[in-house]
Amino acid sequence: MNRRRRRRLAAFKTAVYVVLGLFFLLPIAAMVEFATRGVGISSPRTLSAFTSIGSDPELVDAIMASLELALITSVGMLALLLPTMIWVRLRLPRMVRPVELACLTPLTIPAIVLVVGFAPIYRWIEINVSDSILTLAFAYLILVLPYCYRALDAGLSAVDIRTLSEAARSLGAGWDTVMWRIVVPNMSSAVSNACLLCAAVVLGEFTVANLLNFENLQVAISILGTGNASISIALSVLSLVFVFVFLLVLSFLARSLSRRRGAARA
Amino acid sequence: MSARDARQIGAAWGGTRTAAEVRLEELRRQYGSTVALDGLNLTIQAGELVALLGPSGCGKTTALRLVAGLEDADGGRVVIDGRDVTHLPPNRRDTGMVFQAYSLFPHMTARENVAFGLRMRKVGAEERRRRAGEMLELVGLATQADRYAHQLSGGQQQRVALARALAIRPSVLLLDEPLSALDARVRSQLRDEIRRIQREVGITTLFVTHDQEEALAIADRVGVMRAGRLEQMGPPTSIYSQPATPFVAEFVGLTNRLAGVVMSGSVDVRGVRLPLIAPDTPDGPAVALVRPEAVSLAPAVESSNGPLSGTVIAVSFLGAVSRLTVDLGDTRVLVQIPTAEVAAHPGGSRVRIALRQDPVLITRDGGAERR
Secondary structure (H helix, E strand, O other): OHHHHHHHHHHHHHHHHHHHHHHHHHHHHHHHHHHOOOOOOOOOOOOHHHHOOOOOHHHHHHHHHHHHHHHHHHHHHHHHHHHHHHHHHHHOHHHHHHHHHHHHHHHHOOHHHHHHHHHHHHHHHHHHOOOOHHHHHHHHHHHHHHHHHHHHHHHHHHOOHHHHHHHHHHOOOOHHHHHHHHHHHHHHHHHHHHHHHHHHHHHOOOHHHHHOOOOOHHHHHHHHHHHOHHHHHHHHHHHHHHHHHHHHHHHHHHHHHHHHHHHHHO | OOHHHHHHHHHHHOOOOOOOOEEEEEEEEEEOOEEEEEEEEEEEOOOOEEEEEOOOOOOHHHHHHHHHOOOOOOEEEEEEOOEEOOOOOHHHOOEEEEOOOOOOOOOOEHHHHHHHHHHHOOOOHHHHHHHHHHHHHHOOOHHHOOOEHHHOOHHHHHHHHHHHHHHOOOOEEEEEOOOOOOOHHHHHHHHHHHHHHHHHHOOEEEEEEOOHHHHHHHOOEEEEEEOOEEEEEEOHHHHHHOOOOHHHHHHOOOOEEEEEEEEOOEEEEOOEEEEEOOOOOOOEEEEEEEOHHHEEEEOOOOOOOOOOEEEEEEEEEOOOEEEEEEEOOOOEEEEEEEHHHHHHOOOOOEEEEEEOOOOEEEEOOOOOOOO
């Protein structure tokens, strides 16, 4: 009876994995198939679509811009959210709800509506500050707030920051020490999760960049798509793979970092 | 404790530090409309261990947190070693604190936890390591120095927390119900150990608890708090045997409430005259507060009647002693007798109670006969 149930559970698990795997992999496989097609009907498979990506300077610029944006937005998000959330939790517990609401609002507003608000601001920024694509980080900071708030919130709930910070304070630590030596090390996985989400959102962003006339990775892909379908699909495959690998590396890094710290201190 | 241990503790402590006196003067603290501290005055002598005892919400933890600087006073002063620290942040107060909740930094080993305060004081790495090791030895955890909090039991975690608090050689040690998360056996063990270490080190200590047994067992003096004020302050024995108010009598230890009449300096309870703690009480009806151990059982007389006769309705075994509930008809009385004598009075048997001639406290608050 028990064994039969276990076997049935295993079969169910396998079925779920297979269905989900097909759901995710089939489109990607189709994209790879399309991107490696030769020009003629019977011509052999070719990787020329992939190799020509690197030779397009405009495309390389777009890729670099998106990566830089991901980095800037992550850093800005941490610098903005982490101290705010910790401070609110420790000193202004009544403000937890309002801050949460403020952080989650961008989720409820469609990107296209946000852009209507951004447009005049960006016109001003363009004239008075800079017309660099990196100014997009400001808009992205707002877009990623809900995701990162959630990730950091989960991390903060997992540690008793009130007691830990009070203990540290009574041992002579100032607020900065409490923050960097006590709170952050105990929520490193939440921090890396927040960065992950942040990078994923920024690397996949199209609407805002497109409507504000900036050429980031996704905009470049779509422009390419109008001229050369193979390259645009090849780039999509690569960006998917890239984000996947990037996330994997990030989470691996975070884990080994926290383990190494543990080992080094022991 | 061997001479070697004592030397070690002396070395760990530095030996040179003299204990500090702590004074709380007219401390006030309000949360919205609730008054947590209503002008608390308390002086802890240098090297003394004072326990603040009281029900939850009486302000005892608030008082401790005000000394630590984790909360701001609305009025009054905190003076440590002659220095007014009322407006200093916690990291500049020189207090060591052990919390009720487990508070070890999870990403550090026991040794790093203990050394953290020293690091904050810019003590060199070598010295840090040595002193952390000594403190861990003091609490009996030298072999666990490289473990993380999650690898330690609750009792061990609190020991490390104690070592961590003491490592910085604070002028005051603050203990905020450090034992309440532990199971009974570990609790009494660690309680005795805290007392031993506190005596060895000679540090002025404020211990907050809601457990009266703990307070009576550990403290030089016990302060019983109620609604933000000190109800009574004194050595454990006088708190127990000469409670100043009915609240203290009933909060510290179990108490029977027996109706009686005060007449010229004594009280008549069910036909028995008992002396009063405060003999100048005016005459009139009152309720006498009688400890269970001041009630005994006289040899059972079959079919006896009268105000002191009743039926045993419950027996609870507490080890060397047992506590019986006797139904006297109009009220119930708790009786504490040696367990050896319980066999003679099984549940349902008729008994006669006897009241020992201990001075009793009376109350006129007209509450229920028994809580």
